[in-house]
Structure formats: structure tokens, C-alpha cells
Amino acid sequence: MTNDARRSEGPEPLRPPERVNGHAAAPPAAGAGVYAALDLGTNNCRLLIACPDGEGFRVIDSFSRIIRLGEGISLTGRISEAAIGRAISALSVCRDKMRHRKAQRLRLIATEACRAATNAEAFRDRVATQTGIALEVINRETEASLAAVGCSPLVDPRGSGAILFDIGGGSSELVRLGRDGNGATRVEGWMSIPLGVVTLAERFGGNDVSADVYARMVAEVAKHVAPFAARHGGNLETMHLLGTSGTVTTLAGVHLGLPRYDRRRVDGLWMSDGEITAAIAALLGMSYQERANNNCIGIERADLVLAGCAILDAIRDAFPLQRLRVADRGLREGMLVEMMREDGAIGAA
DSSP: OOHHHHHHTSSOOBOOOOEETTEESSOOOTTOOOEEEEEEOSSEEEEEEEEEETTEEEEEEEEEEEOOTTTTHHHHSSOOHHHHHHHHHHHHHHHHHHHHTTOOEEEEEEOHHHHHOTTHHHHHHHHHHHHOBOOEEOOHHHHHHHHHHHHGGGSOTTSSEEEEEEEOSSOEEEEEEEEOTTSOEEEEEEEEESOOHHHHHHHHOSSSOOHHHHHHHHHHHHHHHHHHHHHHOSOOTTEEEEEESHHHHHHHHHHHTOSSOOHHHHTTOEEEHHHHHHHHHHHHTSOHHHHHHSTTTOTTTTTTHHHHHHHHHHHHHHSOOSEEEEESOOHHHHHHHHHHHHTTSSOOO
16 A cells, blocks of 8 residues: 555645745745644654744744653664654644644654654654654754754844754754854854764663763763864854753753743753853752652653753863853744745744
């Protein structure tokens, strides 16, 4: 049976409009107005539904669930049946939300797990059959670009740019953001490394992390970061780090001593180099159970957060900047902005 035949047996497909040279071939009619951006990552499934609002957008619905799609891929090369079940459950919620909100303009992406797994195509066929969602697997350059678009509003307007990093589950992206002649943010270089919190924790362990194991994780990541730092590590004056990931938002929550995670206090937060060091030291001093009991970490991240900290420390060593701005935003926001700009619903940057 062909893939198309299998898909026809399932729900009415949720597909974004056809794209030509990276742009929508047929934007929706004026007034359609509801946009949805779905990011199926190696660790999380995230959805954002929004309407254009002035020069930005207004969120009308959202969803986020840790599904660990990439669990075990570094060992087996395949997405497991358990992970497929978790993903389809989460994607079914996303489908229902998009239909309830009558979203007319969609972008539905998948990242590293679907780039790496040998059964990724079969997985996407099952997703289409059971949920109606047709996933677009994006490459690493597109992933870095979308993260840059989503996070660029948090670049300090008084500085010359930022080193943006997105610590994912299966890969991590680094982007050097500078400014063009008009002062607008632009991408000056990017790199993706094949290490994220899931892959690193599976390689070195994530429950009980000794100082020696942690140092070895940092050293492993540093080997991958070094080529990017060699090309883009100069002229860092007036620049800062800009981080988007569960790792940095968790660190921010721990630093603030929040009783539970609060996006309003975390997104846009500035942390000094010393504050980052202290927050990482606090996490290294916790047992696995203490991390699991912390409401800003929880059991779903307790075995992954130190791997994320090791990736962050390798980046900090390569780019010794004194300030980090925390972004609780990224790919979904980048997709929404790009779609709205394509449709003329908001102005260009």
C-alpha cells in the first residue's frame, strides 16, 4: 500500500500550504488570521497558536509536553514504540487545539530525532495516519535560522550582537548574531553540533553525575564547539550570550528560587557569569531525587539538566562573555514571525 493510500485512511490531513523556494505559494485570504507553529523536537512537543497584533503577535493557545522522542536513538538508531506512542498522544492534543482555534496557516516541523532515526519516515507516516499531521523535517541550518528569528528581540539593542545557543535534545545550535548597517539583527555564522541533553545523558549518564563525569561531558562538547569559536570568537566586546532551551530556563528558575516555573519572570532575564556558575554548582550539589523534587526541574528533566549544563559550560568556555540573557522562546516564535511576514500580516524586521 502506498504512503498516500495509508494517509487517506486517517483523519483529514493538517498540512501547511505548499512552499516554493521557502515561501508560501498561496497565502491565506485576508482575515484568516490564525497561525499555528508546531515543533516536534527530540525531547519536547510544543505548539503555539497566535494572531497578528501590531508588529508582533498575540498568543491565543499553546501546548508543551516532554515526550522524549529521541530516547534510545543514539544506541539503536530507531525511534522506539514507546516514544512513538508518547508523540502521537501529544500530537493528537495539538491537532485538536489547531482545529478548535480554526488555525488556517500552519507550519509543523520535526528536528533532530526525525533527521537521525532510520525509521523516521515510517514514524511520520504513522503520525499522518493517526493524527492527520504532516510533519516537515527541517535541516539544521533552518533550525538555527528559526531560533535566531524567534530570539532576536532579546538581543541587547545597546550592544553589537549576541552568541545565541539552542540546547536541544539531540543537537545544539550556535548562531553569531551581529548588526547590519541599519542596526537590524543579522546572522553572521551558525553551527549545529550533534549533541543535546538526551544524547549526552545517554552517553555519560544523567542520574548520578560526579565531578569527573561532568568534566568529561564538558570536554566532549568543547571539541565540537571549538571550530565555531575559532571562526566566530573574535570581537566579542559589547556582546552577550543569548540562550534558548529548557536548560537555561531551568537554571533561571533555580537562580531565582522560584517555587514553580514562571515564564513571565524567566523570559528576558539577565544572568551574570557568576550567577550562572552558582546555579550550575547548586544543581551539581543536588542528588537526582533532589533535582526531581525541585518544581523548576521535575522528574522529566532531572536526568537531563546536568548534561545541558555541561553543554552550556562548554559554550561559556569558548565564548567568555559576562552576561547571559534567558529566552523562553525559539523555533515556534520564529515560525510564526516568518509566516506572518510572508503574508504581510506584520512588517519585516
